[in-house]
Amino acid sequence: MDSRLKNELDILIKIGEESGSLRTYTVEQLLNDLGLNTDKNFAEAIDYIEDSKKITLVVDNEGEKKTVLDSSKIAILPKTLSVEAIVKRLKNDEINLDTEFQRKKVYGVRK
Numbered sequence: 001m002d003s004r005l006k007n008e009l010d011i012l013i014k015i016g017e018e019s020g021s022l023r024t025y026t027v028e029q030l031l032n033d034l035g036l037n038t039d040k041n042f043a044e045a046i047d048y049i050e051d052s053k054k055i056t057l058v059v060d061n062e063g064e065k066k067t068v069l070d071s072s073k074i075a076i077l078p079k080t081l082s083v084e085a086i087v088k089r090l091k092n093d094e095i096n097l098d099t100e101f102q103r104k105k106v107y108g109v110r111k
Contacts, residue, residue: 001044005036009048016055025060033072 008030016022027045031037049057081089089095 001048002034002036002041005031005034005041005045006048008034009045013049013052013054016049021056021058022049023058023060 012022012026012030024046028037028042031041031045
C-alpha cells in the first residue's frame with residue numbers, strides 16, 4: 001500500500017474513532033483526491049480500516065451511485081467587496097451574521 005495512502009487512512013481512522021464510524025464513500029473520495037481510485041486500492045484501504053478494529057465501517061448502497069468530487073477542479077477565488085456592497089447585502093438580508101450553527105448553541109449566553 002502507498003505510504004501516503006496509509007498515512008491518510010490513519011487520519012481517517014482517528015476521525016472515525018471520534019464519530020464511531022466511517023463511510024465507504026469517504027474512503028472512495030480520499031482515493032479519488034489522491035489519484036489512487038482503483039478497485040485494488042479501494043479493497044486494500046477497506047481491509048486496512050477493518051483490520052484496525054477501531055471503528056465501524058458503514059457500507060454505502062452500491063446501487064446509489066454518488067458523484068465523486070474532484071477537488072483539483074474546485075477553484076475558490078477571493079472576491080473583494082466594497083463597504084457599500086456589504087452594507088447593501090446586510091440591508092437586503094443576503095448576509096446573516098447571526099447564524100444558528102455558530103457560538104450560541106456551543107457556548108450559550110453569557111450572563
